Amino acid sequence: MTGTDVWLVVGLGxxxxxxxxxxxxxxxxxxxxxxxxxxxxxxxxxxxxxxxxEGRLGAPGADAPRVVLAKARSYMNxxxxxxxALATFYKVPAERIVAIHDExxxxxxxxxxxxxxxxNGHNGLKSMRSSLGTGDFFRVxxxxxxxxxxxxxxxxxLSNYSxxxxxxxxxxxxxxxxxxxxxxxxxxEKTQQRYNS
Numbered sequence: 001m002t003g004t005d006v007w008l009v010v011g012l013g014x015x016x017x018x019x020x021x022x023x024x025x026x027x028x029x030x031x032x033x034x035x036x037x038x039x040x041x042x043x044x045x046x047x048x049x050x051x052x053x054e055g056r057l058g059a060p061g062a063d064a065p066r067v068v069l070a071k072a073r074s075y076m077n078x079x080x081x082x083x084x085a086l087a088t089f090y091k092v093p094a095e096r097i098v099a100i101h102d103e104x105x106x107x108x109x110x111x112x113x114x115x116x117x118x119x120n121g122h123n124g125l126k127s128m129r130s131s132l133g134t135g136d137f138f139r140v141x142x143x144x145x146x147x148x149x150x151x152x153x154x155x156x157x158l159s160n161y162s163x164x165x166x167x168x169x170x171x172x173x174x175x176x177x178x179x180x181x182x183x184x185x186x187x188x189e190k191t192q193q194r195y196n197s
Contacts, residue, residue: 005100006183007057009034010083012101012124014076014158021166023144024076026173027100027124030142031069038054042071047089049073049082056073067091077123080131087132089103097137098180099128102157106143108165110174113140113179113191118160138183142176163165 007195011031012024015106017023023072035053037043042051051071068090071081089096093117101124116136119125128134147156161169 005066006090006092007065007096007098008070008087008090009057009067009074009180010070010079010086010100010128012076012079012099013071015071019158021160022158023102023161026102026142026144028071029173030100030140030167030176030180033173034067034165034180036071037094037177037181038069043190045070045086045089047082047085048083050062052086053056057134058181067184075147077127079124080127080129083128084131094132094134094137094158097132097165098140098156099125099137100140100142100176100180102144103141104146104153104157105184106141106145108145109142109168110143111141111172111176111179111195112143113138113183113188113195115139115188133147138188140173140176140179140183 011027014025027161038053038057040055042053042055043147045052050073053069057065057067070086072079074082087148114136117131148151179191181189182194
């Protein structure tokens with residue numbers, strides 16, 4: 001599955017069960033939901049650096065876009081290498097790559113979708129930009145809000161959602177997955193109108 005019509009959808013996060021519920025792992029949660037919708041499970045890619053699902057996303061039929069969902073097996077700050085390897089393997093240009101990630105500057109429960117821009121201190125985005133040689137890819141930014149009080153940002157993103165937020169989390173994951181589908185099938189403008197709450 002290679003060529004100009006393939007999309008690469010990358011969920012940013014850290015591998016392993018100890019990180020699974022962390023705010024920093026919202027990207028993994030969203031691609032897991034997209035894989036569920038595609039009726040497929042992740043498997044190791046031959047590069048050995050990521051787990052992938054290949055298939056079609058959206059309404060069933062021949063015109064549904066071809067998509068590779070990916071989770072890097074490296075830590076967040078080294079995500080770029082595996083993403084670059086997959087983009088090269090599947091011949092996907094930057095403008096058909098979607099990164100799903102946590103965003104401190106957006107309130108929990110809200111989303112923003114955009115193309116390009118800075119990395120805003122996000123190590124996963126920084127690593128992707130460095131490896132791809134451009135920041136000109138799409139981002140689905142899932143709000144996690146700022147840490148309460150004086151809590152360190154690194155501690156905050158590498159901790160589990162609050163009890164209240166855990167109840168709301170499935171809705172945010174679902175909405176972010178919907179936004180990815182909309183972006184790929186209907187384009188950026190319609191997606192922003194619908195999801196940039």
